[in-house]
Amino acid sequence: MRALFLLLVIAAALAGASYAGARFTAGRLVGPDPTTLGPLSARFAFTGVPELPSQPRAWILAYPGATGVGKGGAEIYVSPTGELLGTKPADLARRLEAQRPVEP
Secondary structure (H helix, E strand, O other): OHHHHHHHHHHHHHHHHHHHHHHHHHHHHHOOOOOOOOOOEEEEEOOOOOOOOOOOOEEEEEEOOOOOOOOOOEEEEEOOOOOEEEEEOOOHHHHHHHHOOOOO
């Protein structure tokens, strides 16, 4: 029973670290104040991400209410190890950069 509990704790820690890595990677892309994106919705695609060519398992960080990025909002696909796999729309980084205010 102790081994099962220890295994469960380790699995929870790994899942939490994977989620934190995905949020960090998405945060680097969207910047410190993503006010135009709206609330974040995160889920793990166990069956794979159909929008990507090889359909890898990944975190899908979605902003369904995002404005200024196109129809259907924005999605960021991040691997369980924290690597950026892609975005929807494909030029999301460019669109977000264009919306950022220019600092003097």
